[in-house]
Amino acid sequence: MNPADQADDPRPQPPPEPDPGECCGNGCDPCIYDLYNDQLAYYRAALAAWQARHPDT
Structure with missing residues (x-):
């Protein structure tokens, strides 16, 4: 893939990461850390797909 194509498909x-003060410690559902973990799982999947599309990077 050439550099111009990579510009159209940026690395995720x-x-x-949430600041420690963002969690109130009251057991909210969902907690800010639950949301972060969901976003982290999505990022990891997106990164794996991106790496499959860009094996030379």
């Missing part, structure tokens, strides 16, 4: 970026 990990989600920002």
Whole structure:
């Protein structure tokens, strides 16, 4: 894949990790960390798919 094609398919970026102060500690459902873990799982799947499309990177 040439660099121009990679510009149209950028590498996925990990989600920002929540600051410790963002969790209130009251057992919310969903907790900010639950949402982060969902976003992290999506990122990992997107990254694996991207790496399959860009094996030379």
